[in-house]
Amino acid sequence: MTLRSNVLIGCLMWACASSPVEVRAQERLPLPQAIAAVLTANPDVVAARAATQEAAQQAPQARAGFLPRLDFTQSWQRGNQPVFVFGSLLAQRQFAEADFALRQLNTPEPLTNSRSALAVEQPVFDGGRTRAAARIASLSASAAMAAERQIRNDLQLAATRAYGQVLRAGAGRRAAESAVAAAEENVRTAEARRDAGTGTEADVLSMRVHLAEMRARAIDAASGERIARAELNRLMHTTLDREWILDEPAVAMQGPPDANIVVERALRQRPEIEQAALRSDVSRATRQSAQSALLPQLVVQGGYEWNDGQRAGPAGSWIAGANVRVSLFSGGANVARVRQASFALQRTEAERVRAEAAVRLEVLTALEQLGAARARQDIGRAAVMQARESQRMIRDRYEAGIAPANDAIRAATAVLDAEAQRINALVDLLVAEAALQRATGQEVDP
Numbered sequence: 001m002t003l004r005s006n007v008l009i010g011c012l013m014w015a016c017a018s019s020p021v022e023v024r025a026q027e028r029l030p031l032p033q034a035i036a037a038v039l040t041a042n043p044d045v046v047a048a049r050a051a052t053q054e055a056a057q058q059a060p061q062a063r064a065g066f067l068p069r070l071d072f073t074q075s076w077q078r079g080n081q082p083v084f085v086f087g088s089l090l091a092q093r094q095f096a097e098a099d100f101a102l103r104q105l106n107t108p109e110p111l112t113n114s115r116s117a118l119a120v121e122q123p124v125f126d127g128g129r130t131r132a133a134a135r136i137a138s139l140s141a142s143a144a145m146a147a148e149r150q151i152r153n154d155l156q157l158a159a160t161r162a163y164g165q166v167l168r169a170g171a172g173r174r175a176a177e178s179a180v181a182a183a184e185e186n187v188r189t190a191e192a193r194r195d196a197g198t199g200t201e202a203d204v205l206s207m208r209v210h211l212a213e214m215r216a217r218a219i220d221a222a223s224g225e226r227i228a229r230a231e232l233n234r235l236m237h238t239t240l241d242r243e244w245i246l247d248e249p250a251v252a253m254q255g256p257p258d259a260n261i262v263v264e265r266a267l268r269q270r271p272e273i274e275q276a277a278l279r280s281d282v283s284r285a286t287r288q289s290a291q292s293a294l295l296p297q298l299v300v301q302g303g304y305e306w307n308d309g310q311r312a313g314p315a316g317s318w319i320a321g322a323n324v325r326v327s328l329f330s331g332g333a334n335v336a337r338v339r340q341a342s343f344a345l346q347r348t349e350a351e352r353v354r355a356e357a358a359v360r361l362e363v364l365t366a367l368e369q370l371g372a373a374r375a376r377q378d379i380g381r382a383a384v385m386q387a388r389e390s391q392r393m394i395r396d397r398y399e400a401g402i403a404p405a406n407d408a409i410r411a412a413t414a415v416l417d418a419e420a421q422r423i424n425a426l427v428d429l430l431v432a433e434a435a436l437q438r439a440t441g442q443e444v445d446p
Contacts, residue, residue, distance in 0.1 A: 029244035031163050031430070034236065038159040039152055041237040048148040055144035058137035065130035068122040078112040088113035091307035093315040116314075117305035124322075127295030128288055135285040143278040150271040153438045155235065160434035162232040164427035166246055169225035171423035176218035179416045183211035186408055189399060198401050210409045217416075249430060259367055262440055266363045269441030273359060276352035283348045287341035293334040296326040359439070366436040373429040380422035387411075387418035 039045055077084065085108040089095040092113065098104060123130065187207040193199030230240040267273055300322045308314035327334060391411040397403035 127292030132289035380425035
């Protein structure tokens with residue numbers, strides 16, 4: 001047994017011993033599981049979920065303007081400042097005749113005052129400002145939810161593309177490795193024919209050049225697959241070098257959907273359309289809030305306090321009243337705010353119309369791409385079968401010495417290209433279906 005045979009057998013034994021461990025170390029990752037992982041762990045989803053919860057807290061803050069405000073104040077002071085002493089004695093209801101003496105008024109003895117106060121304020125009418133603020137807060141929360149849906153739909157499409165790219169790169173790597181093996185066999189056949197006198201050295205050189213090209217192509221394909229896997233892992237928020245066993249997903253073989261029905265569904269479900277409508281509603285509420293500054297505001301107030309000093313126990317007192325405020329002149333700022341809100345409403349209405357047009361175009365584009373991808377898939381499967389059969393026939397003729405080496409090279413390359421075309425068509429179909437799903441605004445559950 002030659003040294004070459006011993007090395008070959010040793011490599012085969014090592015591969016057989018190590019392959020089961022590597023397969024067990026890798027987990028199978030179907031496409032739905034990959035999408036679910038992206039929609040659960042991706043930082044963009046986490047940030048969007050937090051933004052939705054953050055926006056939801058604006059509504060309670062705005063609605064608080066409808067409720068009374070209750071404040072409690074506790075203070076302790078000591079000093080001989082004349083006004084402080086005079087007022088504190090009155091608040092403690094301990095002012096005496098002796099305190100009217102000029103000397104006592106000008107240079108009083110230090111006095112301690114402990115004050116406890118309870119104040120309540122209830123807005124009665126503010127021109128609709130609080131109502132507008134509550135409306136804006138509610139709309140902002142809805143817009144944040146729509147933005148979260150949009151991010152989830154975008155990530156679903158991105159996950160499908162990344163998954164398909166791994167499939168595409170993996171198929172390219174396997175096809176390149178097969179091409180390398182076929183090219184090596186062609187080199188050995190060409191060398192054998194040259195040694196037998198039925199071939200030429202030029203045929204051997206051509207086969208070796210083809211082998212070098214296939215090896216370079218295999219190196220590029222392996223590198224591309226590693227990059228594609230890293231991108232998929234990044235979307236799933238896991239380690240970039242983690243390896244998965246991916247499956248070719250089954251594609252739905254059904255007729256093309258009705259374009260008008262799909263467009264109408266998209267206009268109802270797309271989060272971008274919802275966001276555009278919400279922005280218009282926010283502009284209306286903002287204009288209402290700006291107009292409220294031109295109306296009077298009425299607030300009722302009340303309070304009760306206790307003042308405790310050194311001469312006797314605490315003394316209580318109360319106060320109640322109302323406050324009416326009317327803005328008579330603000331330098332034109334209030335009117336400018338109303339005009340600004342009106343122009344903002346015009347802008348958001350135009351943006352809503354633009355968003356609807358963009359959605360219509362996106363849906364029609366997705367439908368066209370889906371139809372083209374389905375057609376290419378059928379062509380790709382047929383091309384692989386034909387290329388493999390052609391390669392078999394040409395290889396038989398080449399081994400029989402009735403076909404040149406260039407024909408064998410072209411046949412091997414044709415199989416490689418046909419397999420890549422089939423995988424590309426499959427990935428394009430998967431992405432087209434995901435793009436149509438995103439274009440219609442279909443909900444995605446992790």
